[in-house]
Amino acid sequence: MPMPTVADRGLFLPNLLHFGRLLRQLGVRISTREIYDLADALTTIDLARQDDFYHTLRAFLVHSPDEIELFDRAFDLFWRGRIELALELGLGYVRAAEQETLDELEQSEQRVLRGAGDSDPGDGDAEEDGKAETGVTGTYSAAEVLRRKRFEDFSEEEFEMARRVIRSLVWQIDERLTRRQVRASKRAATLDLPRAIRESMKQGGEIVRLRWRRRKTRPRPLVVLCDVSGSMERYSRLFLHFMYALVQEGRRVETFVFGTRLTRITPALRHRDVDAVLDRVADLVMDWSGGTRIGESLRAFNYVWSRRVLGRGAVVIIISDGWDRGDVDLLSREMARLHRSASRLIWLNPLAGAPDYQPLVRGIRAALPHVDDFLPFHNLEALEALARRLGTLTTSARRTPS
Amino acid sequence: MLDSIDSVHKALLGERYVAERGLATVIFLALRMGRPLFLEGEAGVGKTEVAKVLSNLLGTRLIRLQCYEGLDVHSAVYEWAYSRQILHLRLLDASGATREEMERDIYSRDFLLSRPLLQAIENNAEQVPVLLIDEVDRADEEFESFLLEVLSDFQITIPEIGTIRAAQPPVVVITSNRTREVHDALKRRCLYHWIDYPDFQTEYEIVRLKVPGASEQLSYQVVAAVQALRTAELFKPPGVAETLDWATALTIMDTQELDEQIIGDTLGVLLKYQDDVQRVQSELLQELARRAHAYRG
Numbered sequence: 001m002p003m004p005t006v007a008d009r010g011l012f013l014p015n016l017l018h019f020g021r022l023l024r025q026l027g028v029r030i031s032t033r034e035i036y037d038l039a040d041a042l043t044t045i046d047l048a049r050q051d052d053f054y055h056t057l058r059a060f061l062v063h064s065p066d067e068i069e070l071f072d073r074a075f076d077l078f079w080r081g082r083i084e085l086a087l088e089l090g091l092g093y094v095r096a097a098e099q100e101t102l103d104e105l106e107q108s109e110q111r112v113l114r115g116a117g118d119s120d121p122g123d124g125d126a127e128e129d130g131k132a133e134t135g136v137t138g139t140y141s142a143a144e145v146l147r148r149k150r151f152e153d154f155s156e157e158e159f160e161m162a163r164r165v166i167r168s169l170v171w172q173i174d175e176r177l178t179r180r181q182v183r184a185s186k187r188a189a190t191l192d193l194p195r196a197i198r199e200s201m202k203q204g205g206e207i208v209r210l211r212w213r214r215r216k217t218r219p220r221p222l223v224v225l226c227d228v229s230g231s232m233e234r235y236s237r238l239f240l241h242f243m244y245a246l247v248q249e250g251r252r253v254e255t256f257v258f259g260t261r262l263t264r265i266t267p268a269l270r271h272r273d274v275d276a277v278l279d280r281v282a283d284l285v286m287d288w289s290g291g292t293r294i295g296e297s298l299r300a301f302n303y304v305w306s307r308r309v310l311g312r313g314a315v316v317i318i319i320s321d322g323w324d325r326g327d328v329d330l331l332s333r334e335m336a337r338l339h340r341s342a343s344r345l346i347w348l349n350p351l352a353g354a355p356d357y358q359p360l361v362r363g364i365r366a367a368l369p370h371v372d373d374f375l376p377f378h379n380l381e382a383l384e385a386l387a388r389r390l391g392t393l394t395t396s397a398r399r400t401p402s
Numbered sequence: 403m404l405d406s407i408d409s410v411h412k413a414l415l416g417e418r419y420v421a422e423r424g425l426a427t428v429i430f431l432a433l434r435m436g437r438p439l440f441l442e443g444e445a446g447v448g449k450t451e452v453a454k455v456l457s458n459l460l461g462t463r464l465i466r467l468q469c470y471e472g473l474d475v476h477s478a479v480y481e482w483a484y485s486r487q488i489l490h491l492r493l494l495d496a497s498g499a500t501r502e503e504m505e506r507d508i509y510s511r512d513f514l515l516s517r518p519l520l521q522a523i524e525n526n527a528e529q530v531p532v533l534l535i536d537e538v539d540r541a542d543e544e545f546e547s548f549l550l551e552v553l554s555d556f557q558i559t560i561p562e563i564g565t566i567r568a569a570q571p572p573v574v575v576i577t578s579n580r581t582r583e584v585h586d587a588l589k590r591r592c593l594y595h596w597i598d599y600p601d602f603q604t605e606y607e608i609v610r611l612k613v614p615g616a617s618e619q620l621s622y623q624v625v626a627a628v629q630a631l632r633t634a635e636l637f638k639p640p641g642v643a644e645t646l647d648w649a650t651a652l653t654i655m656d657t658q659e660l661d662e663q664i665i666g667d668t669l670g671v672l673l674k675y676q677d678d679v680q681r682v683q684s685e686l687l688q689e690l691a692r693r694a695h696a697y698r699g
Contacts, residue, residue, distance in 0.1 A: 055427035193484035
């Protein structure tokens, strides 16, 4: 069978372009090129079978399992013409541009129903902006304390100081060996034979100087889980700046905040403007200054994120005072699991700075056996002390779980 | 032979691979349009198997590149045979060859070791090979961009020799366990398919096909128990591979019917994390046995 011609695919193109636009509005990244390839593909299958039609569309337009549900709903809406699903769309997805999306969705649907032939193949890639980055989904729970909070300005001086400390802190913990090898000037573990041979050409095939390679070091990924519940209120702003600075330095870092549930804030922190970032995070996190369920939050992290962000010898930092209103057994179990999958688990406690502090909070007691380093984190001096301490972490022995 | 989705589906069955309709569709499209296939899914849902079955089906060679962290050009594409080059230099030197002759000689095709990607490109067989790039999520991101380049042009440039181009692009299957997000650009070069855990009927068919020794009743009960386990929010739910291992183990033990005792004794075949095993032992055994028995013949 010959490849389809332009005329064949013209049959589908206008509708496909509309459908593509609908998906883009829902935050799925699609290029116009993919739509054209898809139109080609559709000429090779039997269109009488709706499931084949569905799977063909999906093969071209979906690139991640997260998008499947969204795709399915859009597919039903667009191709099966079930308008009532549009309403449902708004409930399951608390996406960044939720209302806007819904409005556009209806308009787009209207256009299709009117059969408007205004297909414009030129659109598309321009719309492929960073919208997908805000794709942190969450569900609304009435039981949650819906307290949103604005951040006041952090003084320039404090901010600079924190940044400086943070830079030295990260710089010292982050090296690990990889298998990749690079040139080494001095005698090292491995001979660099290709280079030696190449150079021997100048000496008439005699290898005069041995060349060496060494294993390259790569920064360790860092994962920060920060408690933003009520008892941590006094500290949340500083910690947010701490995480902002880490993300802004462009290193491999993933950031999460938790109170009664876990929210990933890495995409929001990538924004350049710190004020905009704080606003976005404030909007994103629904449980500022509410209660804490550390166990449940860690469980959410372990099940959903750990396998995706804890590869490559990651260091995990938990920032929390350990005041926990959830299930302590669960906390202990999930701490144990986290400890096994991280190369180093560090707990920073803002309360631990007090001279007479004893880890008596039940959450802390449950977590402590699974922590490699339990360190104070109550002010900038403590932060600097921490940085000095961290420099020796990779060489110091890990605490083994008892 | 493979000129419709139906025929692909049948041919896969002929190779004892039960594919749901969606998978058959993307395989058909990948073959028809000459696009790489990107299969993602939890461990043990049969991603790698697709490539093996395809190579059987097409009667061609399977070239496998297992990805790992630090995978580089020397293990993925080509490498010079250094020790042989050195020996050869000695010989040339003794025969009084000039430097140009030496270079031409030792950087010739004879001293080039082809690794999987180059092998797949260099094919001149009538039937193009199937190239399996397994667990691409384990490789570094740098390797991904290199792969993207290769998959765009199906050519590889070796500085000392020149550019080697594929006469026919190979059939490419890329798998990922999604331990991290693979870059969008790479997925866009491919047809993407997420392989989910199979539904009851499909998994039952798979067990019957792959473990013919297991009785109808046992197969039913095994699948019922596994399907129930997958809804139990375990850290690592059992994949199809585990179902098959379990059915095989039970068959070897001459089991006719599941009960709490036997499920408890053989959990290690299904679950690979101690706390999952513990949780099932203490909370779920009864429920599993009950679910299994609902299917008693």
